[in-house]
Amino acid sequence: MIVATWNVNSVRSRLERVVGWTERARPDVLCLQEIKTTDDLFPLEPFTELGYHAEIFGQKTYNGVAILSQTPITKVVRNLPDDPEDAPRRLIAGTVNKVRIVNVYVPNGQSPESEKFVYKMDWLARLRAFLEKTAKPSDPLLLLGDFNIAPEERDVRYPDLWRGHIHFHPKEHEALARITSWGLHDLLRKHHEEGGLYSWWDYRQLAFQKNNGLRIDLILGTRKMLDRCTGVEIFRDERKGESPSDHVPVVAAIK
DNA sequence: ATGGTTGCACAGCAA
Numbered sequence A: 001m002i003v004a005t006w007n008v009n010s011v012r013s014r015l016e017r018v019v020g021w022t023e024r025a026r027p028d029v030l031c032l033q034e035i036k037t038t039d040d041l042f043p044l045e046p047f048t049e050l051g052y053h054a055e056i057f058g059q060k061t062y063n064g065v066a067i068l069s070q071t072p073i074t075k076v077v078r079n080l081p082d083d084p085e086d087a088p089r090r091l092i093a094g095t096v097n098k099v100r101i102v103n104v105y106v107p108n109g110q111s112p113e114s115e116k117f118v119y120k121m122d123w124l125a126r127l128r129a130f131l132e133k134t135a136k137p138s139d140p141l142l143l144l145g146d147f148n149i150a151p152e153e154r155d156v157r158y159p160d161l162w163r164g165h166i167h168f169h170p171k172e173h174e175a176l177a178r179i180t181s182w183g184l185h186d187l188l189r190k191h192h193e194e195g196g197l198y199s200w201w202d203y204r205q206l207a208f209q210k211n212n213g214l215r216i217d218l219i220l221g222t223r224k225m226l227d228r229c230t231g232v233e234i235f236r237d238e239r240k241g242e243s244p245s246d247h248v249p250v251v252a253a254i255k
Numbered sequence B: 001a002t003g004g005t006t007g008c009a010c011a012g013c014a015a
Helices: A015-025 A045-049 A115-134 A170-180 A223-228
Strands: A002-007 A029-033 A053-057 A065-069 A074-078 A091-096 A099-105 A141-146 A217-221 A229-234 A250-254
Touching: A002 A015, A002 A099, A002 A141, A002 A217, A015 A045, A029 A099, A029 A141, A053 A091, A065 A091, A065 A099, A115 A170, A141 A250, A217 A223, A217 A250, A223 A229
Parallel strands: A002 A029, A099 A141
Antiparallel strands: A002 A250, A029 A065, A053 A065, A074 A091, A091 A099, A141 A217, A229 A250
16 A cells, blocks of 8 residues: 655645646555645545545645545544634544554644744644544554654754754654654654655745755654555655645555 | 745735
8 A cells, every 4th residue: 555645735726746646656545735725626526537535624725634545535533632613624534444544734833932833732742642542552553744843853954954943843853752652653764764855845045956855744653554664755856847835745655 | 134935815824
């Protein structure tokens, strides 16, 4: 089973690219973040033509997540249990081929001094509680998406410049460690020890041309998933060409 | 340190 995550930064403005990549890569499961559309305006047809089922959890203008799958998606959950009805739409979970898929778009946090950073920390704590409450570390479970956190120095091109800012802040690392300590492993690190593997480059300051990147799009898995994982790849080329997302797809193969 | 770019939606926010 091929499982992919991609923050597409608007599925409607990026439709041709997203459909084109999906057609070539043919993931069994594709988790999208920042679809930036309400459910009724999600461009479903090109995906159903490719044979995908879809569970969408969108909103106007911002955020929004979706799971596309070549096999049916069951037991769908939208947002965290303690989220109010009008909370930003950042989480959708479902079961595909007996694997629990938890697709997240973690809050950006804006800056470590902002209220939004407090919200990011709280959201991550509630995500940890959600895992505890709804799953077991012995389950076949993947937690994947845009974490807006680069785990380690080797995941950041210029760690000394990023340290203490959002995406590479000690408090974020604590919050992420709380989540992984529940029983999750960074699947990419089973197969790749090296640095320089990034999934996001800012649109500004020619960040991609200078390779000022971060690995903030992660595929975490329970022990069973770690054992079944046969490879993880980052599709760096999707940052090139006409109107790319600022993120690229990350893909895990699960036997 | 600041401001750089993109999307949505048509000003200014979020990232």
